[in-house]
Amino acid sequence: MSATVYLSEDYRDCLQEVTNIAMGQAADRLARLLDTFVVLSIPHIEILSPADIAMALHSIDNSASVSGVCQGFIGGGIAGEAIILFNDTSFADLARLLNYEGELDRQAERELLMDTTNVLFGACLRGIAEQIDITFSFGPPMVLGQHQRLDELFNPRSATWQQALVTEINYKLEGYNVNCDLLLILSEDSIDRLCKKLDYLLA
């Protein structure tokens, strides 16, 4: 495997476009499901090292107001993990958003985090998958740092990869105190396969 992954301008533009279209579709689906307007940032695409990703995860350990949920996916030789970081998100608002009735204990909070992740992430990845003609299998979402400290969960020094392709999208929901960042992380060995898929669109 090459020491540095290089993503050409063409591929980056193409992936940006694919993600933009997917996010547009996702926003539309989410608006219908959640009955609120979803404000999405323009996806930001870059190649990151394990240390960069560890730093992003670090914010969960260090701040009581940040929670994180991860969810793995795989299909057609492309594998990755989505991590959603909820910044100062109000659980009461999440409950209102998902029409959750019942007491908001810790278990309910966890369920809200997982459901929101599944909904936001599913909506976005589905659009991407359709365009590059892949169907993904999804693992169940997991709340980060619940059973293990994050530095035990992911140690950048022992990572077997050097680079990953990360797409970052910020979500805000109108009228709700919900603000989160979605990191869509594709493993190093998936990038080649993704580029091959993008070739069909570029051709």
Place this chain on the structure above:
Amino acid sequence: MTSGAKDFLNEFHWLMDVLHNIDVGLVVLDLEMRVKLWNGFMQNHSARPSADALEHSIFDLFPELPEAWFRRKLQSVTVLHNAAFTTWEQRPYLFRFKNYRVVTGNAEYMYQNCTILPLSDANGEVNHICLIVYDVTEVATNRLQLQKANAQLHHISRTDGLTSLLNRKTWEQSLRHEFKRFQRYHHACSLILFDIDHFKLINDNYGHTAGDEVIRHTARILLDGLRDSDVAGRYGGEEFAVILVDTDAAGAKVVAERLRTNIEASSVLFERHLINYTISLGIAELSPRITDPTMWIDTADRGLYNAKRAGRNQVVVYHT
């Protein structure tokens, strides 16, 4: 029959065999929540054959299934065409089934993870829902046992084995914590340090087992007389320490005096011997003149020393 149709029938047969025999629960529901597929796993675990389940509403079959919650989950499946998940940690089970191993399994019911998938027809419309039910009892019980073991270890590492009072290390953490709180908020806070008078004589006369019983007895009487906010620890062999939060020296003296008289009035029955004993107590109220936690203990220790010197079985407040 054409050979193509025969092949198709054959294939259909073994596919159905797989669906029915796979050790995972498979349920297909239409949008009215009527059961359309009910595989062998579901039949066996629910004790409901296909004939009883098919075409019935899942909510009629399983009244324990929380309907509002389930419908909300399904909404994201039908609107987003997106799989939804439930894990045993959110909800131990969707269907209340018996544990597979009724004898050696140590869970009463089956822990389940579930995946809810949209099924679309030839036109891409989602008009059925597939429920996949995984038995994760093994994983769940292992994790729960680990959590329990960790909680036990946590308890053991904090307490003294003989008395179940806080051990010295943990108690000293509380002491430092209260000291810091005082520096910030200046709420009154007092410390009682006490030990058993002539403990060595008890050991020499009745043996160490008797000594242990006296220590346990002291801890019991101590705990009986304290409020929830007070922090009692076993400081050394026959030495005990109590932090009294929001209590000045006069208040601590009332507590100490009550403890002293309670111990004096009680006796320990050990192998047909009635052992009577007393305690001596020193008190130090925290003041700005006390500059660190060690000095706080030393101050209370001086009170204790004076109580001993004055003839034991008494309380002395030491003022810095």
